[in-house]
Amino acid sequence: MKRHCPECESARVKPIAPHSGILQCQECGWEWSVGSTTDTELLIYFGKAMWGSRWQAEMARALGVHPDTVQDWRQGRMIPRPGVWTDLRRIGEQRRSTLAAILAAIDKLQERTKP
Ligand SMILES: [Zn+2]
Numbered sequence: 001m002k003r004h005c006p007e008c009e010s011a012r013v014k015p016i017a018p019h020s021g022i023l024q025c026q027e028c029g030w031e032w033s034v035g036s037t038t039d040t041e042l043l044i045y046f047g048k049a050m051w052g053s054r055w056q057a058e059m060a061r062a063l064g065v066h067p068d069t070v071q072d073w074r075q076g077r078m079i080p081r082p083g084v085w086t087d088l089r090r091i092g093e094q095r096r097s098t099l100a101a102i103l104a105a106i107d108k109l110q111e112r113t114k115p
Pocket of ligand 1: 007025
């Protein structure tokens with residue numbers, strides 16, 4: 001998924017942090033969000049952020065679709081229907097709540113173990 005800097009067109013572009021959704025040009029320092037991504041790119045970002053490298057199988061399982069369907073989306077042969085995005089969003093929200101609770105628990109643990 002090669003991208004170019006919208007400012008200087010350099011291909012030396014890296015995310016500022018994994019799954020941050022923000023890319024930075026290594027030439028000119030320009031930063032931009034991947035808000036103007038295609039369905040395919042967004043699906044891949046979401047999948048990797050949620051499930052890591054095995055995301056396609058996990059996404060198929062979570063959505064109750066055949067793995068070939070996810071592969072069709074990933075390769076751009078088909079785009080997900082709007083209901084799929086609704087489902088993915090719900091799954092993402094759940095993950096966010098779970099992570100928020102776990103992070104809060106970690107904070108508490110660290111407070112307890114502070115000298
Ligand atoms: Zn640039």
